[in-house]
Every structure is written in C-alpha cells, then in structure tokens.
Amino acid sequence: MRKFSLLDHELIPKHEIMSEEELKAVLKIYNIGKEQLPKVKVEDPVVQEIGAQVGEVVRITRKSQTAGEAFYYRLVIA
Known part of the structure; x- marks a missing residue:
C-alpha cells in the first residue's frame, strides 16, 4: 500500500x-536576518514530511x- 503524501x-x-548558500543570498536581497x-x-x-x-x-x-511563481520563506522553530 502506498503511503499518502501531503x-x-x-x-x-x-x-x-x-541550503545555507541559498539562504544567505535571500537574506542579502531582503537585507534581513534569519530570525526576521x-x-x-x-x-x-508538511515540515515533518x-x-x-x-x-x-x-x-x-x-x-x-x-x-x-511566488516564493515564501519560513524559519522552522520549536
């Protein structure tokens, strides 16, 4: 049986x-820190998957x- 994927x-x-390289480039473009x-x-x-x-x-x-296409970025927190 195939497992359902969200x-x-x-x-x-x-x-x-x-990746860290991609993230650095995005943060530089928007001139923000990761925590922002x-x-x-x-x-x-979906994060778990x-x-x-x-x-x-x-x-x-x-x-x-x-x-x-539009890109959105989310920092994973506890």
Whole structure:
C-alpha cells in the first residue's frame, strides 16, 4: 500500500529545505536576518514530511496568476 503524501495534494504548494548558500543570498536581497523571517513550527505536518529541523529555512513555491511563481520563506522553530 502506498503511503499518502501531503505534497501530492493539489492545494499544498511545493516545500523544500534551503541550503545555507541559498539562504544567505535571500537574506542579502531582503537585507534581513534569519530570525526576521516568518516562522513555522517543527510540528507542522508538511515540515515533518520534508524532514526540516529547527533552525532550517523552508522555501515554499506557490503558483501566482501575476508572477507565475511566488516564493515564501519560513524559519522552522520549536
């Protein structure tokens, strides 16, 4: 039997853990610190599914009618 994946659902956008290099570039673009990013709890079902740990940053890619794709960033907290 195949395990159900939240990421397979059409309403759940793509989530991925960012590398340190990618994160540094994003923080530089927005001129902010990591702690200034919006937060998401480590208990979030999608965060658990992708295996993100406290302190990592998750990039969420959503479809946008105007931009094509829009990126959102969340810092994983306890």
